[in-house]
Amino acid sequence: MAVPKFWRQIPALYNLEGSVCGCGALAFPPREVCPKCHAVGLKPHRFRGKGTVETFTIIRTPTTDPEGENIEVPARSIPYVMGIIRLEEGPRLTAQIVDARPEDVRIGDRVELVFRKLLEKGPKGVIQYGYKFRPV
Amino acid sequence: MAGIISWGSYVPRYRIKVEEIASVWGMDPEKVKAGLRIQEKAVPDIDEDAATIAVECARNALAVDVPSDPASADSSSSSFPSSSVSSSSSSSLPSPLAEHIHAIYIGSESHPYAVKPTGTIVGEAIGVGNDYTTADFEFACKAGTAAMQAALAMVRSGMATFALAGGADTAQAAPGDPLEYTAAAGGAVFIIGKDHAVAEINHTLSFTSDTPDFWRRAHERYPSHGGPFTGEPAYFRHVIASTKKLMHVAGTTPSDYDHVVLHQPNGKFPARAAARLGFTREQMALGMLVPLIGNTYSGAAILGLANVLDNARPGQRVLLTSYGSGAGSDSFDITITDRIVPVQKQIRPLQSYIGRKTYLDYPAYLQKVRAIQHT
Numbered sequence: 423m424a425v426p427k428f429w430r431q432i433p434a435l436y437n438l439e440g441s442v443c444g445c446g447a448l449a450f451p452p453r454e455v456c457p458k459c460h461a462v463g464l465k466p467h468r469f470r471g472k473g474t475v476e477t478f479t480i481i482r483t484p485t486t487d488p489e490g491e492n493i494e495v496p497a498r499s500i501p502y503v504m505g506i507i508r509l510e511e512g513p514r515l516t517a518q519i520v521d522a523r524p525e526d527v528r529i530g531d532r533v534e535l536v537f538r539k540l541l542e543k544g545p546k547g548v549i550q551y552g553y554k555f556r557p558v
Numbered sequence: 559m560a561g562i563i564s565w566g567s568y569v570p571r572y573r574i575k576v577e578e579i580a581s582v583w584g585m586d587p588e589k590v591k592a593g594l595r596i597q598e599k600a601v602p603d604i605d606e607d608a609a610t611i612a613v614e615c616a617r618n619a620l621a622v623d624v625p626s627d628p629a630s631a632d633s634s635s636s637s638f639p640s641s642s643v644s645s646s647s648s649s650s651l652p653s654p655l656a657e658h659i660h661a662i663y664i665g666s667e668s669h670p671y672a673v674k675p676t677g678t679i680v681g682e683a684i685g686v687g688n689d690y691t692t693a694d695f696e697f698a699c700k701a702g703t704a705a706m707q708a709a710l711a712m713v714r715s716g717m718a719t720f721a722l723a724g725g726a727d728t729a730q731a732a733p734g735d736p737l738e739y740t741a742a743a744g745g746a747v748f749i750i751g752k753d754h755a756v757a758e759i760n761h762t763l764s765f766t767s768d769t770p771d772f773w774r775r776a777h778e779r780y781p782s783h784g785g786p787f788t789g790e791p792a793y794f795r796h797v798i799a800s801t802k803k804l805m806h807v808a809g810t811t812p813s814d815y816d817h818v819v820l821h822q823p824n825g826k827f828p829a830r831a832a833a834r835l836g837f838t839r840e841q842m843a844l845g846m847l848v849p850l851i852g853n854t855y856s857g858a859a860i861l862g863l864a865n866v867l868d869n870a871r872p873g874q875r876v877l878l879t880s881y882g883s884g885a886g887s888d889s890f891d892i893t894i895t896d897r898i899v900p901v902q903k904q905i906r907p908l909q910s911y912i913g914r915k916t917y918l919d920y921p922a923y924l925q926k927v928r929a930i931q932h933t
């Protein structure tokens with residue numbers, strides 16, 4: 423990911439900043455247009471960071487990049503767990519589930535937001551930080 | 559009086575036992591454990607670093623409903639609007655308290671970047687806005703207390719309403735080095751303010767010299783050290799001189815303190831220093847965490863302080879002395895106030911992190927600390 427793109431995403435990545443429409447619809451990641459009523463002019467909305475595991479998968483063969491760029495940090499240590507998390511406020515998002523052995527993760531587990539490294543652009547590049555979840 | 563308004567701590571979930579490391583290198587684990595007085599150490603996950611640790615500590619420190627008792631409501635010297643503080647129970651919520659933090663100082667010997675401040679990552683992640691100053695601190699294991707002294711000075715001078723300071727580390731040790739048994743990960747941060755203190759800082763001072771007992775050259779991955787030279791002329795000289803000087807300035811004697819926290823590179827050094835200074839095992843009990851989590855470097859002494867704050871009672875007096883190789887010690891004379899009681903009920907206690915753990919074998923440990931990795 424290019425540095426300016428990462429920089430623009432910092433509010434969403436660090437603090438789960440999505441959007442809220444005048445009709446009350448919440449969205450994550452933030453949207454320009456309301457997914458429900460198609461209105462524009464949505465406002466930022468910060469999600470609380472609590473949710474449940476809707477489903478998950480265990481990654482044993484990580485994505486690799488021969489140039490060593492854009493390596494997701496967990497890919498250096500396998501296996502790891504990726505989940506679809508349903509936030510308390512409704513929206514769903516995809517995130518790594520940390521602090522849990524793959525065999526211990528269950529659908530329906532309560533999880534909370536944590537702040538971790540997401541990606542490194544090789545040894546010279548910027549470090550991207552952002553949201554992951556861990557069992558409560 | 560200025561002091562600590564809130565605090566937050568964090569220790570990663572993973573642990574490795576002395577036995578596991580000793581078995582790889584053909585060492586007698588009982589001898590290692592007796593020599594270092596340590597059982598196991600905390601290991602960071604592969605996606606954790608000093609910045610992520612500092613962020614979790616800072617979010618914990620902000621997840622409190624800051625005191626709004628009648629005494630503080632009519633306090634004219636504070637610009638802190640206590641009525642605007644929400645009762646946030648989630649560590650992810652931006653706290654109004656954060657908006658009044660005007661300085662962030664994080665100490666570490668494992669800042670993720672050589673050039674690019676850790677403090678800006680923390681500031682963004684806790685939502686302080688843009689009206690704050692930050693710079694990263696580095697002084698081996700005492701960078702966290704050096705940061706706290708600078709934060710206190712900013713608050714006392716009126717340049718900051720609140721200042722957030724502390725230390726976080728993912729300490730590195732070369733495989734096979736004796737440091738491998740102790741080099742650990744963790745951190746603690748403190749919000750310093752002029753009023754509303756849960757722990758008033760009565761005095762703080764330092765004792766510093768140019769003593770090369772432990773160092774890491776630029777671009778080197780692992781530190782080097784002077785072996786036994788890290789003891790008498792380094793740790794003991796500075797810890798003892800700084801602590802004695804503090805008690806002289808404060809007009810106190812060892813028995814005046816309910817809790818004493820000394821930097822803990824292993825279990826043996828602080829116990830020996832305490833004996834020489836006249837402190838008892840009981841005084842040291844709450845602040846002595848190294849046997850269970852290892853040496854968290856910039857986090858070590860202040861994690862001990864965080865555990866004291868988690869458990870201390872109003873009126874108790876606390877002495878803290880850090881030590882950083884290179885070398886220096888910072889000492890603090892602290893008095894716990896009545897305000898700590900409501901904050902203790904909301905703070906995520908350090909014991910909740912120390913108590914939950916997953917043990918690693920040596921190959922899994924090497925993966926976590928990236929000594930070996932999937933390409």
Ligand SMILES: [Zn+2]
Pocket residue numbers: 443444445446447456457458459460461
């Ligand atoms: Zn809408």
